[in-house]
Amino acid sequence: MTSLNFTCLDDYDPNSLSVERARQLMLDTLSPVSGHERVFVRQALDRVLVEDVISPVDVPAHDNSAMDGWAVRHEDLAPTGETRLKNIGTAFAGRALEGKVGAGETARIMTGAVLPPDIDTVVIQELVRVEGDTVIIPPGQRREQNVRLAGEDLRTGSPAIPAGKKLRPAELGIIASLGIAEVSVRRRVRVALFSTGDELCSIGTPLYPGEVYDSNRYTLWGMLTRLGCEVIDMGVVKDNPASLEAAFREASGCADAIITSGGVSVGEADFIKQLMQQLGEVAFWKIAMKPGRPMAFGRIQPDGAEKPGAWLFGLPGNPVAVMVTFYQFVRPALLKLAGVSPVAPLPTLSARCVEPMKNGKGRTEFQRGMLFQENGEWCVRPTGMQGSGILSSMAKADCFIVLEPDREKVGAGETVQVQLMNGLV
Ligand code: AMP
Ligand code: MG
Numbered sequence: 001m002t003s004l005n006f007t008c009l010d011d012y013d014p015n016s017l018s019v020e021r022a023r024q025l026m027l028d029t030l031s032p033v034s035g036h037e038r039v040f041v042r043q044a045l046d047r048v049l050v051e052d053v054i055s056p057v058d059v060p061a062h063d064n065s066a067m068d069g070w071a072v073r074h075e076d077l078a079p080t081g082e083t084r085l086k087n088i089g090t091a092f093a094g095r096a097l098e099g100k101v102g103a104g105e106t107a108r109i110m111t112g113a114v115l116p117p118d119i120d121t122v123v124i125q126e127l128v129r130v131e132g133d134t135v136i137i138p139p140g141q142r143r144e145q146n147v148r149l150a151g152e153d154l155r156t157g158s159p160a161i162p163a164g165k166k167l168r169p170a171e172l173g174i175i176a177s178l179g180i181a182e183v184s185v186r187r188r189v190r191v192a193l194f195s196t197g198d199e200l201c202s203i204g205t206p207l208y209p210g211e212v213y214d215s216n217r218y219t220l221w222g223m224l225t226r227l228g229c230e231v232i233d234m235g236v237v238k239d240n241p242a243s244l245e246a247a248f249r250e251a252s253g254c255a256d257a258i259i260t261s262g263g264v265s266v267g268e269a270d271f272i273k274q275l276m277q278q279l280g281e282v283a284f285w286k287i288a289m290k291p292g293r294p295m296a297f298g299r300i301q302p303d304g305a306e307k308p309g310a311w312l313f314g315l316p317g318n319p320v321a322v323m324v325t326f327y328q329f330v331r332p333a334l335l336k337l338a339g340v341s342p343v344a345p346l347p348t349l350s351a352r353c354v355e356p357m358k359n360g361k362g363r364t365e366f367q368r369g370m371l372f373q374e375n376g377e378w379c380v381r382p383t384g385m386q387g388s389g390i391l392s393s394m395a396k397a398d399c400f401i402v403l404e405p406d407r408e409k410v411g412a413g414e415t416v417q418v419q420l421m422n423g424l425v
């Protein structure tokens with residue numbers, strides 16, 4: 001069985017772990033899944049590159065013009081006063097000038113056209129007067145202006161995109177610009193997902209008194225899908241040891257990671273925790289945060305070292321706590337498993353908070369907020385009731401307002417740190 005080695009971090013206290021510390025512990029413990037595949041450029045969107053893309057060519061391949069204008073030899077230009085040159089033809093993008101531009105001559109040149117031999121400078125057409133065959137260039141032209149040099153973007157043999165990059169449209173463009181049709185990407189992370197709770201009812205069935213519809217599986221499915229994971233939805237599992245054990249065994253046999261919701265809070269039946277620990281090596285953390293204080297992290301490996309098992313993220317049951325813990329911990333952890341390197345935190349900006357807020361001492365509070373601009377300044381407003389079961393205020397939010405552990409109060413108009421999350425899962 002893999003040893004999680006949490007104990008080697010002797011100064012950590014599972015009863016009060018800071019958000020940063022918990023996140024770091026997870027990231028230090030995890031390593032990328034193995035396995036990769038070759039895919040065509042379009043299929044590579046949002047996939048993670050496993051090896052550097054090395055440029056097989058210079059980009060651009062030739063010195064060429066950055067503007068529509070006139071191709072000149074800088075040495076022909078008079079340092080002061082106008083220069084009169086003879087027009088000998090046109091260089092088009094994709095159709096080079098036939099012949100050479102000699103001393104005292106110029107050629108019309110279009111954007112992207114290959115520079116004729118000996119040409120080192122392009123003068124934009126707006127600056128130039130043309131009288132019949134004569135082209136009159138004003139003084140003050142810089143050598144190599146409006147010229148794109150061969151290899152100035154990428155040199156042959158240089159790394160164009162580093163391994164660990166999640167490929168976005170810009171990278172697809174770079175790959176295509178190098179003439180490359182296929183790249184190697186890491187296989188998707190497989191995540192098995194189930195909700196726990198006797199009170200949970202699946203959509204499509206009537207709700208009996210005391211029951212709630214299982215919503216977590218849908219938000220989690222959405223977040224996992226957005227992250228590019230392969231999701232195995234195992235439904236709702238009742239709070240009984242046999243069903244839970246069967247679910248953990250099945251999940252650990254087919255997935256890299258298991259995400260559960262519910263069953264890790266103090267008031268929950270202890271057997272869920274016992275079971276998690278019995279089936280693997282699991283730490284129960286009380287994170288100094290709100291919402292999302294209880295959380296389990298570890299490895300489920302029911303057959304010991306014989307089978308690889310799966311990482312476990314045991315999230316709290318409350319729907320907002322599920323989302324907050326996902327953004328703070330599961331997102332970076334899954335990115336690490338997916339081979340993304342470096343794993344960047346959610347972008348943070350300073351904004352003026354337009355309403356007063358309170359925080360309990362010694363913990364980080366994540367309030368749901370909505371950003372807006374006022375007089376060119378970013379401002380933020382909480383989106384309403386902040387209870388950890390109130391999903392509607394999460395749906396209105398585009399950011400988290402982060403209240404640090406040492407910040408008990410925020411007055412209206414004070415600056416706060418805001419974590420962007422819209423579109424980031
Ligand atoms: P627990 O962490 O299991 O104690 O659950 C905390 C709260 O979250 C309870 O009110 C549960 O009913 C609610 N809850 C747990 N799981 C879900 C779920 N999958 N969908 C919606 N609410 C849930
Ligand atoms: Mg429960």
